[in-house]
Amino acid sequence: MKQHPSQSMFTQRLAANRVIASIKEPKHIELALRHKHLLSGVFLLTGHIGVLKGYVDLFNEHQLPVFLHLEKIGGLSTDQYGLDFIAKTIKPTGIITTKTSVVRNAKKMGLITIQRFFLVDSEGLDNIAKSLCQSEPDIVELMPARIPEMIEKVKSFTNLPIITGGLLYEVSHAQRCLSYGATAISASKPELWTAVQQIQSSIPIKQMA
Numbered sequence: 207m208k209q210h211p212s213q214s215m216f217t218q219r220l221a222a223n224r225v226i227a228s229i230k231e232p233k234h235i236e237l238a239l240r241h242k243h244l245l246s247g248v249f250l251l252t253g254h255i256g257v258l259k260g261y262v263d264l265f266n267e268h269q270l271p272v273f274l275h276l277e278k279i280g281g282l283s284t285d286q287y288g289l290d291f292i293a294k295t296i297k298p299t300g301i302i303t304t305k306t307s308v309v310r311n312a313k314k315m316g317l318i319t320i321q322r323f324f325l326v327d328s329e330g331l332d333n334i335a336k337s338l339c340q341s342e343p344d345i346v347e348l349m350p351a352r353i354p355e356m357i358e359k360v361k362s363f364t365n366l367p368i369i370t371g372g373l374l375y376e377v378s379h380a381q382r383c384l385s386y387g388a389t390a391i392s393a394s395k396p397e398l399w400t401a402v403q404q405i406q407s408s409i410p411i412k413q414m415a
Contacts, residue, residue: 216271216299216318219246220367220390225380228371228394235261239268241399247271249302249371249392255281262298271299273320276308284308289315302347309341319343320369325356335363345369347392352379354386361387377401 223246227238230251238248250272253261258279265272274292276284282292284305292298293315300318303309309319321343323334338346348360350372357368370383371392380391380398393399 215269216247219271222246224384224388224390225399226369226371226390226392227396227399228392230394232257232261234394234396235264237396238399239264239270241396242268242270244399245270246390247273247299249273249275250298251275251278253279255279258282259296262296266297273300273302273318274298275302275322277303277305284311286311289317293317300344306337306341309343313342313344318345320345320347322347322349324349325353331356331359334360338364338366345389347371348388351383351388351391354383354388357383357386357388374398 223244225245226247226249227234227245228249228251229235229238232252238245248265248270250261262272276282282288284303289311292301298317300320301312302320302322304322306321309321312319321337321341323346324330325348343366345367346360346364346369348357348368348370351370352373354370357370360368367389368387369390369392370388374380374391374393374395377398380393383391
């Protein structure tokens with residue numbers, strides 16, 4: 207399947223940089239832009255409907271792929287009309303959500319979809335496999351990143367790129383995730399963004415469908 211231009215750009219950036227800035231505070235937006243040459247993209251987990259377009263426009267201006275975590279941004283609706291507004295007016299690269307139905311609808315809007323999963327027990331692995339069959343997202347995000355052995359298990363039933371984040375405090379934590387097959391790590395700590403050269407991996411990038 208031919209890639210959308212924004213998806214192609216994100217794939218190319220992932221091949222060069224294995225870190226995504228997870229932005230939880232507005233003050234980190236400028237910092238992420240300052241280090242954009244080290245990042246494959248940003249996950250936006252802050253703001254509200256009143257300021258969102260300004261944030262996204264800024265990232266688009268700098269050609270830094272931006273994904274909106276729909277459950278973390280105030281005032282957003284995830285029904286068909288809300289997703290249409292996001293795709294046509296806000297214009298992010300894509301979205302992050304834990305909801306299977308939202309993934310399916312967002313894909314119809316031409317948005318790159320990242321489905322986030324939380325690993326809490328072995329039953330969670332079965333739920334991931336079932337959800338992926340139903341939603342068919344473009345990318346999987348596994349939380350938390352401190353159980354990297356689970357990356358291999360998820361890779362056993364999907365060829366989708368896997369991003370992992372949560373509870374990452376040191377470069378060694380990120381490197382371990384990459385060594386277990388993660389395509390990239392998402393981190394909210396700016397010191398990990400700037401340490402990107404230390405956590406590159408020779409493991410090939412999984413291509414998006």
